[in-house]
Amino acid sequence: MNCIAKLVFASLVGAGLFAGMNVQAAQKPAAASKPGKAAIASSHQLATDAGLEILAKGGNxxxxxxxxGAALAVxxxxxxxxxxxxxFLLxxxxxxxxxxIDAREAAPAASRSELWADADGKLDSDKATNGPLSAGIPGEPAAYVWLAEHYGKLPLKASLAPAIRIAREGFSVYSRLHRSIDRRSAVLSRWPASVQLYLVDGKAPEAGSTWRNPDIANTLERIARHGNDGFYRGEFASKLVDSVRASGGIWTLEDLDSYVVKERAPITLNYRGWKILTAPPPSSGGxxxxxxxxxxxxYDLAKLDQVHRVHLSVEAMRRAYRDRAEYLGDPDYVEMPINELLSPLYAAGLRASIHPxxxxxxxxxPGYMPPGEPEHxxxxxxxxADGNMASVTKTVNLTLGSGFVVEGTGFVLNDEMDDFALLPGQANAFGLVGGEANAPKAGRRPLSSMTPSMVIGEDRVGVIGTPGGSRIITMVLEGILAFIDGDLPEKVVANPRFHHQYLPDVVSAEPKMFSRETIRALQAMxxxxxxxERTWGLMNMVSWDRKTNTLxxxxxxxxxxxxxxxxP
Structure with missing residues (x-):
């Protein structure tokens, strides 16, 4: 038994708290007819339409x-x-x-902590978040190849066709894209290829203007024709490596050639008769x-008033986030007490420490600072229509990633290296600290909060996820609980949100989340x-009601x- 479980076991024996601590077993979903139709929710209409187009052509x-995903990349x-x-949870x-499917970015083989240190041995946040030294080896192209080869019905060329068309024909710049480019314009201005792709006369393209990206169309066509060889090997890989290294990065051809997506078993949770599938490490989310x-x-949350339901939820968030950074990392390199962390015994011990x-x-x-996490x-x-499901969360880390573009490729590289604890014990760009379990080493994948999930009940099924940085997990928690309580996806995604992540010791709340009376009651506790606070997240959810066969x-x-x- 792991040390944390032993401590909890001893405390429970002394306190006599074994009664009623088991989570109820999930009921097996009843057999039902196929939906007959499909549902897609994404952050952009062109991407949603791209998915529906492929389904109409016989895809799954x-x-x-x-x-x-490819349309969103554009x-x-x-x-x-x-x-x-x-x-990609499937x-x-x-x-x-x-x-x-784990398509998380990987650390280049030459990664070592001192690369991101300044002259005084402190973390250089600019190196960690801007430019090619901040970039891990990308996984998204390999994920699309893997999906097409192992799970899809159509050739990759067909599934990538809508994104290629959008890139060539162009789309209207929307306000969030304009703001994002404007915000990162100083960093983008450092590299000619980034300027050429994202800036117009040195400025972000105006909202409403048409933006075309023939370079990413060419890159997608290359991947469609040659699969992984069109990105991770050959002439294109050499172009990536040469450009990255010329600007201070550490990629090698071997780093690209050795990248593979990894299939992992999802975390399976059981909560009050509901089965929940969610993300395993290197996601901390599940x-x-x-x-x-x-x-x-x-607790019987349905019988609690809002103040006590929020109080108990915050206390659960506080304790779970405290464990996040100490124990979790890349499962291929770090041994983690997953069974103990997910045991009802451990939960009962944590629950026993919560004052009502x-x-x-x-x-x-116990003191520990959770690592930072991007919001973009x-x-x-x-x-x-057959009931196949996909819950997908993907990222380039900070807004527009590293800001670094390899000429002629049409996309920006990630700055995912900052999700590692680059210098263990030292604050990263978010002012937070990580540990050895999440240190950058050759081939490792950084810890993430991305939590694509599925909620499966006897009569209803939901597919849910969101961006939002370290707040992703609490948003998914609140969304799952709302769905279990009976909310439809349209309401789940619109509900106001609150969050606590151990440190800082503050309950964050969106506007209109709490009444003045609720705030006073929480403060009294x-x-x-x-x-x-501002609003956060961009949740997308679909559901299937098997009883009425409606989506x-x-x-x-x-x-x-x-x-x-x-x-329709």
């Missing part, structure tokens, strides 16, 4: 996942793209297979989500409430271009 949810470069990576109907749900399973009327100051828990990511959810799709109203559609 996995072909559509390629089409939506129209939403601030959040994801061919220079980044992501996680459910295949024909054999009931649930699989998690473990943290599981810890929170296991703690909350000991008082906040637990985070500085009274994207998520999309798909259910096809000892919580610090930030009641005037629903919801896309976050916080974003002007978001799009959720059910086939």
């Amino acid at each position: 949810a996995f072909d559509a996942a390629i089409a939506v 129209v939403e470069p601030e959040s994801s793209g061919l220079g980044g990576g992501g996680f 459910h295949r109907v024909k054999d009931g297979k649930d699989i998690f 473990i943290v989500l599981g810890e929170m749900l296991n703690m909350l399973a000991g 009327e008082k906040a637990t100051p985070s500085d009274l828990l 990511t994207t998520h999309y959810s798909i259910i096809d 000892g919580h610090i409430v930030n009641e005037s 629903h799709a919801g896309s976050d109203p916080r974003e002007e271009m978001s799009s959720a559609k059910v086939q």
Whole structure:
């Protein structure tokens, strides 16, 4: 038994707290007819339409996942793209297979901590977040090849065709894209190829103008023709490596050639009769989500007033986020006590430390700072007519990633190296600290909060996820609980949100989340409430009601271009 479980076991024996601590087993979903139609929710209408187009041509949810993702790489470069990576959670109907495809970026073989240190041995945030030294080896192109070869029905060329067309014909610049390029313009201005791709006369293209990207169309066509060889090997790979190294990066041809996507078993959780499939490491999302749900399973949340439901949720968030950084990392390199962290026994011990009327100051828990996490990511959810499902979250890390573009490629490289604890014990660009479990070493994949998930009940199924940095996991938690309570996706994605992540010891709340009376009650319990935060996240969810055989799709109203559609 792991040390944390032993400690909890001893505390429970002394306190006599074994009764009623088990999470209820999930019921096996009843057999039902196929939906007969499909539903897609994404952050851009052109991407949603691309997925529906591929479904209309005979593709399945996995072909559509390629089409939506590639279209987002074209129209939403601030959040994801061919220079980044992501996680793909899939459910295949024909054999009931649930699989998690890990296409997270990987550290180059030459990675060593001192590369990101300044003259005083401190972390140089500019090196960590800007330029090619900040870039890990991309995984998104390999994910599309893998999906087409192992799960799709159509050739990769067909699934990439809508994105290629959009890139050549152009699309209208929307306000978020304009703001993102404007915000990063000083960094983009450092490299001629970045200027050529993203700036017009030194400035961000105006909202409403037409933006074409023939270079990314050419890159996508190369991948369509040659698969991984069109990106990770040969002439194109040499171009990437030569440009990266000429500007201070450390990529090699071997780094690109050795990159592979990895299939992993999803985390399977059981909460009050619901089965939840979610992301395993190198995502921290599934473990943290599981810890929170296991703690909350000991309470009848439906019978609680808002103040106590929020209080208990915050206390569960606080404890789960505390564990996040200490134990989790790349599963291929780090041994993690996953079974113990997800055990009802451990959850009961954590629950026993929660006072029903008082906040637990985070500085009274064992000290640890969680690593930072980017906010500029994207998520999309798909259910096809046969009931196949895809929940996909992908990113380039910060807005427009590293800001570095290799000439003629049409995409920006990620700055995912900053998601590692580049210098263990020293604050990263977000002012937060990570540990050895998430240190940058050859081939390692950095810890992430991306939490693509599926919620499976006897009569209803939901596919959910969101961007939002370290707040992703709490957003998915709140979305899952709202869906279980009966909310449809259209409401789930629009609900106001709150968040706590251990440190800083503050309850963040979107505007209109709490009434004045609720805030006063939480403060009386000892919580610090930030009641005037901006909104966050861009959640996309689809669901299938098996009893009525109806589909629903919801896309976050916080974003002007978001799009959720059910086939007529």
